[in-house]
Amino acid sequence: MEFCPTCGNLLRYEGDGSSRFFCSTCPYVAYIERRVEIKKKQLLVKKSIEPVVTKDDIPTAAETEAPCPRCGHDKAYFKSMQIRSADEPESRFYRCLKCEFTWREE
Secondary structure, X not given: OOEOOOOOOEOEEEOOOOOEEEOOOOOOEEEOOOOOOXXXXXXXXXXXXXXXXXXXXXXXXXXXXXXXXXXXXXXXXXXXXXXXXXXXXXXXXXXXXXXXXXXXXX
């Protein structure tokens, strides 16, 4: 998406014999070269994913009856946290007492 440097309107594309962007309100025209030139190369580094809730975050005192999706055990530790905007409901994180699988319910 390109914008006109003169008036700020969205430039339109015309792709017949000579490809170009042109402004429909002023006389600005930008011709498109067929050659693409890479000016800077940068390697992307994959960042490590940090968990929202770790094992230490979920207290071991609060227990509830919640079936584990992995092993089916019916008891789990839980913690409620507001991880999205204030008008969204809080998220509840559970950790199974038996297999220590952690899951989230909205």
